Amino acid sequence: MNAVDLEKYLEGIEELPTPNFVVRRIIQLVSDPNTTVKQVQDAISMDPSMSAKVLKLANSAYYALPKKVSKLSEAIMILGFKTVRNLAMSIFTKESYFSQPIPQVDERRLWRHLVLTAMACEVVSEILSYPNKEETFMVGLLHDLGKIVMGMLNPILLRKILEYARKSKVNFYDVEKELPIPHHGEMAAALFKVWGLSEITIESARNHHTPHRVEDENSRDIVYIVHVGNVIANIVDGGHDFNFSIVDIDLRVWETLNLTPRAFKTMIESVKNKQHLIEEFDTV
Numbered sequence: 365m366n367a368v369d370l371e372k373y374l375e376g377i378e379e380l381p382t383p384n385f386v387v388r389r390i391i392q393l394v395s396d397p398n399t400t401v402k403q404v405q406d407a408i409s410m411d412p413s414m415s416a417k418v419l420k421l422a423n424s425a426y427y428a429l430p431k432k433v434s435k436l437s438e439a440i441m442i443l444g445f446k447t448v449r450n451l452a453m454s455i456f457t458k459e460s461y462f463s464q465p466i467p468q469v470d471e472r473r474l475w476r477h478l479v480l481t482a483m484a485c486e487v488v489s490e491i492l493s494y495p496n497k498e499e500t501f502m503v504g505l506l507h508d509l510g511k512i513v514m515g516m517l518n519p520i521l522l523r524k525i526l527e528y529a530r531k532s533k534v535n536f537y538d539v540e541k542e543l544p545i546p547h548h549g550e551m552a553a554a555l556f557k558v559w560g561l562s563e564i565t566i567e568s569a570r571n572h573h574t575p576h577r578v579e580d581e582n583s584r585d586i587v588y589i590v591h592v593g594n595v596i597a598n599i600v601d602g603g604h605d606f607n608f609s610i611v612d613i614d615l616r617v618w619e620t621l622n623l624t625p626r627a628f629k630t631m632i633e634s635v636k637n638k639q640h641l642i643e644e645f646d647t648v
Contacts, residue, residue: 386407390448401437405436418439418452422442446499447501466519479505479642482500483641488589510548511606530608536606537549553567556569567583571587572587572591575587575617595611
């Protein structure tokens, strides 16, 4: 099944949730440099439940605002458009893809891995002085969603891959790549294309295990950061993403990002210190 066929296949699967009008509108507005605070506020306000949850996350310990905000407009102005978009996407993803049980999958543990990877991506961005850390949070959050997609489309296949990986103490992707099937990154990439998400998000999902395949320089740095964030999340809280051995950092990524052992150790320690904040996203 090639990428085009997979995309058509996903388009025909009605049970796969798609971002609703509110989330799509927020994403659209954030992509427009002329967007105003009021426009973003009006979009979120169309969904009272979304509004309440965005405010709750905005006031969480993770963002550590100097004072509690009670108005959406305040949260938007303080946090910024992209962070508010990330909150909306977090809420949608948790509610739509982690609320129904999938055989053999501990949804809570996988969700923890996604959030921790998103946090790790922000940490890596900060230490490397990468200017777009909000973007790395979102792509980090979505990078492994293909595993849930696989569970929805073919739970037997997911179970067999997971059982073999666990028994052999290897990584989920290492089993997938030996099979004549699209791997979880390709499934997520095809789904995100259907959703109309950015090319950076699509490439990060497809190539977070194979960053050396990314040729577009506009996508490369973020894919590299997601690759590193995923490794750090495994080191700090391993096994939650169906990996049963340490995932190595691609040498090209290490050299291109000018990583050093000291910087990498600092990243790991920083993520460890933030680990308890995952719980803030468990309640959305």
